[in-house]
Amino acid sequence: MTTVSGVDSNVATDAASQAAQTRLTTDTQSFLKLLTAQLSNQDPMQPVDPTQWVAQLAQFSTVEQAVTSNSRLAEVLTELRSTGDRMDLSYIGRSVEVAGDRVALKDGKLDATYNVPDGAAKVDISIVNNEGRVxxxxxxxxxxxxxxxxxxxxxxxxxxxxxxxxxxxxxxxDEAGKGLTTDVYQSSKVVRITRDDGATLFRLENGLTVERDRIVSAA
Incomplete structure (x- = not known):
């Protein structure tokens, strides 16, 4: 697990993109060499069919456009990742509300909220430890x-x-004993942001570590 930074957080992805770009560039150079060799060694009495020549030029144009597009897409993705990292870092110091039944006890106290849907006839709440004991x-x-x-x-x-x-x-x-969907929420302050296997994790003051999609609001 590593701390998010604008420079190091996307090293693996950037390396993969660079490798793909290198392969594509190599393919282009190989195509040009093959085309040049074909022109240099053609039989003057039986030159290359103009239709084939046009088709080969079209192939070259397609490869060249792919190289350019790949480079530009890599630049766009890098900028998007940098923007996402900056947005994540803006959460530090802010109080966030996270959804999920995994909540934290800190200093001998646990405060949370739960949502009850319409039609509830009975609501039971239990606190369970990591071993499954109520x-x-x-x-x-x-x-x-x-x-x-x-x-x-x-x-x-x-x-x-x-x-x-x-x-x-x-x-x-409900009255018929049918289960209803409920939600649990807990609020705490973001104190650190880390990256683990490509996922951005938010470390909260109460000890919880959550992913971005569990954050439902921020103040």
């Missing part, structure tokens, strides 16, 4: 909309859990 259970609100969820970090026996990442499971059902 630490605490709550009865959630049935009224449609966003609701606050607070956990003091203690399990059912009153033992204080260590800071870290936990799963908040919100199970909502």
């Amino acid at each position: 630490l605490r259970s709550f009865t959630g609100e049935k009224v449609a909309g966003l609701h606050a969820l607070s956990w003091d970090g203690k399990d059912t026996e009153g033992a204080l859990m260590s800071d870290g990442t936990y799963t908040v499971k919100v199970v909502a059902t």
Whole structure:
């Protein structure tokens, strides 16, 4: 995992693009050599058919355009990546709201929100650790909309859990017992941005590390 920078973040992609450009340029040079050799060694009594000559020139033109287009596309992609990196870096220091049931307990406190859809007759909430053990259970609100969820970090026996990442499971059902879709959100400040296997990761103050697509709002 590496810290994002305007210079080093796209080295691998740029190298691949440069390799493709080199191959394309080599193909063009090979084509020109072949064409020149053909003209130099043609039989004066049976010169190259003009139709074939035009076709070969058309092929050369196509290859040349491909080289130019590839170069320009590489420049555009580099600029787009640089713009994307600058936009990502602008999140540092800002408070963001992220979606997902993986939330963080920090300093013995977890604050989140959950969304309840219309038609909920029962809402059960549970806090689960990484081993799958239910630490605490709550009865959630049935009224449609966003609701606050607070956990003091203690399990059912009153033992204080260590800071870290936990799963908040919100199970909502209607009168017929059919499951309804719910969402969980948590807000924190972005303190660092890193790149891992091509993905941009946002490190939050509460200890969470999330991808860009989990951010639903920023302030």
